[in-house]
Amino acid sequence: MSSKEPLVLNENPGKVYYCMCGKSKNKPYCDASHEGTGCKPYELVVESPSEVRICTCGMTSNPPFCDGTHHHC
Numbered sequence: 001m002s003s004k005e006p007l008v009l010n011e012n013p014g015k016v017y018y019c020m021c022g023k024s025k026n027k028p029y030c031d032a033s034h035e036g037t038g039c040k041p042y043e044l045v046v047e048s049p050s051e052v053r054i055c056t057c058g059m060t061s062n063p064p065f066c067d068g069t070h071h072h073c
Ligand code: FES
Pocket: 018, 019, 020, 021, 022, 023, 024, 029, 030, 031, 032, 033, 034, 035, 039, 040, 041, 042
């Protein structure tokens, strides 16, 4: 059993930006700290209230989302 379980978020309809550069002070969300790095946030368009599972183990093959890999960490 891993200690790196995914972060489970309940997102409301609209656009959500997740940090992909690792510099945000408001992880998992982008706070524009990526500016000048060449990295861009992941944009998610939420159509209806949704549960989102964000990877925290760093092993996912589908960042920023959990793909269950942490079960094998
Ligand atoms: S702060 Fe990391 S992608 Fe925007």
